[in-house]
Amino acid sequence: MFPKRLQRIIKYLFYSGLFGGTFYLVVKQGIKQFIVNLPTIYHSLFFIFLGILLWGINIHVLEHTNIDCTSLLATNESRPLRNQNNNFINYHNIYKLAYGYFVILFTSVLIYNYCDTFYEKSTTQWIAIITLIASIYALLMPNKILYRKERKKFLDALVRIVTPTFKLETAFCDVVMADLITSFSKVVGDIYVALAEIFLEVVVVPYADKKYGDNTYAVDGRSQKEISVHLHHHILLDLFGAIMILVPYLFRLRQCVADYFTKATKSQRRKSLLNAIKYGTSIPLYILSGYYSWIKSDIKNTSDKELLDPMYRHAKIVFTFWVISSFINSGYSYYWDLYNDWELCKKKKHDDEKFPFLLRPILHFSKHWMYYIVMIIDLILRFTWFVDVFSIFQLKNLFLVDDTPTIPEDIKKMKIQKLLLSRLLLRILEIIRRWLWIFFRLEKEWVFTSSEYRLLA
Template sequence: MFYISSRFYFLRTVLRIILPLQAITFPDFFLADIFTSMSKVFSDLERSVCRMVNRQVATIAWFEADSICGSHSIAIPLVLVFPYLCRFFQCLRQYRDTKEKACLLNALKYSTAVPVIFLSALKYHVFPEQWVGFYRPLWLISSVINSLYSFYWDIKRDWDLSILTRIFMFKNPSIWTNLLYGQNWVFYWVLGSNLVLRCTWTYKLSAHLRHNYLTLFTIAALEILRRWQWVFFRVENEWNKMTAKQNLEMSSDMPSEGDRLLDSSNHTV
């Protein structure tokens, strides 16, 4: 009735994400990737728990509570970065098991989120002129690198789409997925929307948008849309890989025409 087995499977997967002491499976890194999109949710949860523990829910002014359990708290960047660190160590574990260099490149992708998070948090601990003159340019550079790297990885590695292969003439171009074959507009929509949604952090450059709750809600909703698109095509890509592998195994098990002819010659007619 309550799908107890599924709930325990989910909890076991979460434990495997936190402690990647075993071989990484598809559910492990699939759920961990989703958790990276929920880092803001986890940080909001941490704020709520902090204020309840410190009895700041209704007994203290908002700006005073924010100085203790809000943006100035060191716990916020730690909570934000935790899902990325989990995914980073998963990639290292995968490299240990498979020795594939792509795992290290994937780990590098998640590591690019670390300076973005901590430089953003540093804004509340330095003087304004230090932030504007030195740390803000570093944050901008880090954010651009993280967005473009993640965008490339989504398109080329996670979804295995081929437009970047043809544009930049990479070797061994992949084919379009079965879902997108013959539907070019879907392909270009996914490509364009993923790039735009990967750059939603630019709203922080506007002072009046940065503290607007409607803007924050909209950005969170757009991240849900982006992650849903990622999940949709990531699962499709994994399915295509599994199907191709099964077809290859079946074709290798079937005897060739020459083998059948040789086998038939051993029988008397």
């Protein structure tokens, strides 16, 4: 009895110290500076763990509105109306899993801030990397601790999503999971970019320095070392960075193509093809995004003023096409959310049919205003990328973004921090958008598949 009580006391003291230490850092540094000072890996891990928590809230709320998420998210095709195994999806365990990851994250944040006062950044950044490795291991480890069943469900779904097959129809649970992953693509991309920058600093730069030194110069006045490092920067960050963000959309595109070949009816195959086109619009978007970053990096590393003017014109053309691609992708995606994922904006089949304006004949949620509000919020959040456009035009040089060399260092630092905070805001808004999307996506699936509603239709 005493050991259990002692364990409880130690646990509460640890959690109190963790909360108190984090609160002290936020008060001391200020919330803005606290966020800015943390490495990108911490930001990304926080968003991923927040996604786990929000998924638990999704299941919790839907179960309490009498939507059986267990039957909806079962992997087999013959989904029962009610599953007797109420523990198949347990939101309490999902909450505890998110809580466990938050403990790992904020413990590491406290250690990082403590070591940051004594060691160089090049040393303390490895604390964030070790935390990332520990988090991945905590997900993959075979031990029963940290709710192995919940972790295994995610890993099994992940394996099915990345399996390159076109012969099997995609289960609904895998569709939801793949869509969730697309909303975290930029978060995962941020982790990759952070690791690639460290790799450049630790491996590429010393190797180029050893191979070339600073004595051999090319025609444009740059050393071969600088050219080599710049080329690796292009490949690792601009090229593979864009590919890393695009990969989750390609997984979802593969699912749509598989559904096109496996669906039973012509209308279902047509819908799968149109859905594949939606994810296909992400390909030019992220290719242009990576190419635009490539051009910005070239501009930053060019000192010849005669070369800058054509490079700026080229950047302006690429940027214009990026904006057009973003509008097409966001507009098509918003249309798909309303008309297909949520089945809203339905037309009346006959004059006697009555249902709320812009909704559908059968709704599960009794509050109609919720549908209207989420339609407006989804529209706004689908176009939040436009904040990036405004942040670009706040600077003197349109296409250098945070790299403009003609402004004072303090203003430059302020601009970089503002750009970072706006980027983090966009990440969290996309996570919130997907969180809201799940409520109504599962509600629509419940209405269209449960027998009690099919009898009414």
